[in-house]
Amino acid sequence: MITKFQVAYKNLLRKKVRTLLTIIGIALSAWVLVSLLGFNRGYESSLNKDIDNMGFQLMIMAKGCPYEAATLMLKGGTGLRYMDESIMKEITKEPEVEKITPIFMSAVFDPNKGESGGIAGYFGIEPKSFAEMKPFLKFKKGGWFTDVNGHEAVMGYEAAELEQREVGDMILMPEKNVQFKVAGILERTGTQDDGTIFVPLKTVQTIFNRPNELTTIGIKLTKGVDSGRLEEKLYKLPDVQIVSLAQVKETIMKLISTAKVMVLSIAMIAILIAMVGVINTILTSVWERFQEIGILKTIGAMPWDIFKLIWIETLMLCTAGGVLGVIIALILSRVTDMVMRRVLPYAPGGGLVLIDLKLIIITLIGILCIGLLSGIYPAWRAGRIRPLEAIRGEAGR
Amino acid sequence: MSEKGVSIEATGLTRIYTRGIEEVVSVNNVSFQINKRDFVSIIGPSGSGKTTLINLLGCLDNPTAGELRLEGRPIFGSGKPLSERALTKIRRETFGYIFQNFYLIPTLSVRENVMLPLTFYRKAGTENEADKLLVLLGIDHRKDHLPGQISGGEMQRVAIARAMVNKPEILLADEPTGNLDTKRSEEIVQVLLKLNRDVGLTVIMVTHNQELARYAGRMLEMKDGHISEIKV
Ligand SMILES: Nc1ncnc2c1ncn2[C@@H]1O[C@H](COP(=O)(O)OP(=O)(O)OP(=O)(O)O)[C@@H](O)[C@H]1O
Ligand SMILES: [Mg+2]
Numbered sequence: 001m002i003t004k005f006q007v008a009y010k011n012l013l014r015k016k017v018r019t020l021l022t023i024i025g026i027a028l029s030a031w032v033l034v035s036l037l038g039f040n041r042g043y044e045s046s047l048n049k050d051i052d053n054m055g056f057q058l059m060i061m062a063k064g065c066p067y068e069a070a071t072l073m074l075k076g077g078t079g080l081r082y083m084d085e086s087i088m089k090e091i092t093k094e095p096e097v098e099k100i101t102p103i104f105m106s107a108v109f110d111p112n113k114g115e116s117g118g119i120a121g122y123f124g125i126e127p128k129s130f131a132e133m134k135p136f137l138k139f140k141k142g143g144w145f146t147d148v149n150g151h152e153a154v155m156g157y158e159a160a161e162l163e164q165r166e167v168g169d170m171i172l173m174p175e176k177n178v179q180f181k182v183a184g185i186l187e188r189t190g191t192q193d194d195g196t197i198f199v200p201l202k203t204v205q206t207i208f209n210r211p212n213e214l215t216t217i218g219i220k221l222t223k224g225v226d227s228g229r230l231e232e233k234l235y236k237l238p239d240v241q242i243v244s245l246a247q248v249k250e251t252i253m254k255l256i257s258t259a260k261v262m263v264l265s266i267a268m269i270a271i272l273i274a275m276v277g278v279i280n281t282i283l284t285s286v287w288e289r290f291q292e293i294g295i296l297k298t299i300g301a302m303p304w305d306i307f308k309l310i311w312i313e314t315l316m317l318c319t320a321g322g323v324l325g326v327i328i329a330l331i332l333s334r335v336t337d338m339v340m341r342r343v344l345p346y347a348p349g350g351g352l353v354l355i356d357l358k359l360i361i362i363t364l365i366g367i368l369c370i371g372l373l374s375g376i377y378p379a380w381r382a383g384r385i386r387p388l389e390a391i392r393g394e395a396g397r
Numbered sequence: 398m399s400e401k402g403v404s405i406e407a408t409g410l411t412r413i414y415t416r417g418i419e420e421v422v423s424v425n426n427v428s429f430q431i432n433k434r435d436f437v438s439i440i441g442p443s444g445s446g447k448t449t450l451i452n453l454l455g456c457l458d459n460p461t462a463g464e465l466r467l468e469g470r471p472i473f474g475s476g477k478p479l480s481e482r483a484l485t486k487i488r489r490e491t492f493g494y495i496f497q498n499f500y501l502i503p504t505l506s507v508r509e510n511v512m513l514p515l516t517f518y519r520k521a522g523t524e525n526e527a528d529k530l531l532v533l534l535g536i537d538h539r540k541d542h543l544p545g546q547i548s549g550g551e552m553q554r555v556a557i558a559r560a561m562v563n564k565p566e567i568l569l570a571d572e573p574t575g576n577l578d579t580k581r582s583e584e585i586v587q588v589l590l591k592l593n594r595d596v597g598l599t600v601i602m603v604t605h606n607q608e609l610a611r612y613a614g615r616m617l618e619m620k621d622g623h624i625s626e627i628k629v
Contacts, residue, residue, distance in 0.1 A: 391571075
């Protein structure tokens with residue numbers, strides 16, 4: 001017995017180039033679709049991870065644009081503002097506050113970073129309170145420095161890779177020409193911490209000539225308390241602003257949603273184009289086989305049989321295209337990641353494109369539905385071809 | 398299909414085509430009977446209505462007027478044209494068709510072409526029919542070739558095998574030798590005669606070729622849509 005699948009399959013092989021081009025068309029749109037859906041998920045989960053891994057829920061920063069401040073906190077950057085350390089005492093008094101940690105962010109221009117130089121982030125911290133807030137930080141080698149006045153540093157995983165430093169090596173802080181001895185190297189966290197170099201708080205304050213000043217204070221709330229109430233109280237402090245990371249996340253997601261809508265419309269257009277391509281391919285091949293199809297009816301095929309035959313062809317094209325598209329998406333997910341990073345206003349540290357089995361299955365089902373939909377018209381037309389017209393050779397278009 | 402009896406009975410069969418305002422009466426009030434196991438040839442000049450008639454007999458087309466009975470069962474005549482579905486059902490029970498252009502599926506091998514009808518419909522007792530026919534028609538050694546790799550005569554044999562695989566009662570052949578040279582044409586008619594003799598197949602063959610037509614037990618002639626019996 002020869003099955004309809006074999007007949008359909010052999011027919012698709014008849015015009016190999018055309019079949020291949022159609023499959024590529026579907027594959028490209030499947031790729032775009034998977035990547036976008038994967039991006040939707042990956043971005044949010046990476047952002048969540050980034051924010052959770054800060055270890056604190058509120059940040060106090062010196063007054064300035066809150067968005068700028070938030071971005072700076074996540075990304076590192078210049079144009080920072082400063083506040084006095086004494087403010088910490090006020091904050092600790094509040095009952096909602098479980099822990100706080102002072103941070104002095106600094107960014108220096110490193111001419112040796114990348115092709116044309118780049119910003120290197122040096123964070124002055126107090127190792128004890130900082131480590132308590134981020135218990136998930138693990139050391140690949142070494143450990144925290146102990147002296148807040150010393151010249152030791154802990155490097156994020158990527159920072160250490162980039163600079164090719166080991167524990168015990170020296171690093172030079174550009175611009176300021178101060179040397180630090182590497183005391184520890186952190187394991188990869190998938191967040192901005194990976195690219196940061198942590199140094200003793202007092203030391204950086206001295207280097208930047210801002211004794212007893214801070215850029216940021218991280219606040220960890222006592223479990224279960226209302227952060228809104230604390231925020232209200234802290235607003236009364238002069239010259240500072242409170243950044244809630246939940247708000248930061250919301251703001252970033254809002255910024256991203258515009259981009260998402262745009263990219264999703266592009267995906268929709270890609271899918272429509274692929275659909276038109278499929279319809280065109282199948283319809284063309286139906287007209288080319290007008291007589292063959294008519295003859296199938298003289299050997300016993302019902303209109304529904306012909307319909308199925310043509311539908312199966314469409315389905316095969318779409319399955320092949322869908323699978324190919326998913327494979328491309330998986331192979332190129334790093335590339336997609338890189339492109340997205342260029343386009344987006346802010347990208348978290350982890351993988352932006354998250355493609356899992358569920359997503360793959362959803363996409364394939366989606367592509368199949370589109371295939372089934374595209375196949376309906378050509379298959380219906382083919383089913384209506386009458387054997388008589390086929391024999392007479394009049395294509396009743 | 399053993400005992401003798403009436404296979405096809407046409408009464409006042411008429412088919413009129415309308416071309417714009419002009420009306421062409423292709424088959425004009427034709428009445429005749431064909432018995433089981435008959436081998437009938439239909440001759441006549443071009444445009445006389447042979448193809449139109451054989452298509453009506455084979456339920457490929459609805460008549461404008463008249464009746465058609467298959468083994469006493471009325472097919473047309475109620476006045477209502479039959480749907481494509483209904484026609485297909487009748488066709489695959491009763492008929493096999495071959496044509497001047499063999500209409501083989503180029504992507505399928507000879508054997509697959511012969512088996513193809515079974516994909517859509519399968520009568521009981523047709524299990525080994527395809528392979529039997531390949532041997533009977535002398536194309537067994539070509540069964541894995543594609544249609545493009547065999548000769549015209551062989552292609553028509555494949556088409557015959559395909560038409561026969563579901564054991565039809567009646568084989569309708571519209572100019573089956575139209576694309577073949579004299580020798581091959583002769584061979585094809587011999588094959589049809591053999592099927593008629595050995596399997597008891599009713600054969601209706603349209604041809605331009607008087608010589609070939611004479612092999613049939615009965616000859617009908619079409620002229621301007623009318624039919625007449627020719628004494629052999
Ligand atoms: N679909 C159609 N529409 C209009 N006229 C038609 C159609 N089919 C056939 N005819 C006309 O009906 C007449 C009979 O045609 P038919 O094809 O039956 O002749 P034929 O005897 O088979 O001719 P030939 O030997 O050339 O095959 C012709 O005048 C033809 O032009
Ligand atoms: Mg004809």
